[in-house]
């Protein structure tokens with residue numbers, strides 16, 4: 157299955173491959189007697205890690221440990237170290253696959269690699285979220301991004317930067333859980349998500365909070381609209397304050413597990 161805009165993503169990847177080929181040619185030339193003129197060793201200047209460190213302490217939506225690690229072999233005793241992991245698919249920095257909210261959507265291993273290397277658009281709503289922890293990204297926020305930068309590029313990922321990433325070490329603040337057990341953190345508004353689906357070619361949305369839908373949501377409208385359309389989501393994204401609002405390339409290193417509804421992902425932004 158190819159999500160909307162997949163073909164453009166393939167063309168984009170091919171043009172990038174041309175750049176990498178150039179880097180390979182340089183490496184080969186470096187060993188030749190007459191080095192070629194200098195060429196960039198890689199087509200980006202920095203790789204920014206957008207991934208939180210996973211541990212049993214990382215806050216989860218369900219309030220339970222997202223990973224248990226059982227050391228089965230120890231270097232001193234066995235000559236090597238090895239853990240058995242038991243993990244919650246949707247914990248830490250992770251991807252929501254289409255199957256997460258649909259009967260027949262793509263599972264993790266079926267998401268095409270070409271849709272996991274994409275342009276990254278970062279929508280800064282930190283000031284609004286600081287005033288309202290239940291803030292929902294609006295169509296106006298997306299329009300403001302386009303006015304400041306350009307039309308959202310095809311096959312991009314649109315990320316909400318709410319500022320919540322800085323609270324990941326503090327479960328009370330990160331989940332915003334109140335005395336009634338209701339969570340409070342920002343997310344995407346349904347109208348904004350629907351507009352992205354209808355009017356732009358976006359392959360994924362990302363949030364620096366626990367869920368695409370904001371904390372108080374009980375009906376998960378954004379999950380229910382977005383994922384069944386064949387698009388993916390990313391949650392608990394880190395360091396969105398360290399990447400430009402426009403121009404970075406996001407590499408989604410999703411664990412490739414058969415039938416998975418999502419899973420841990422190492423997210424790297426090439427800047």
Ligand SMILES: [Zn+2]
Nearest residue numbers: 246251252391
């Ligand atoms: Zn999830």
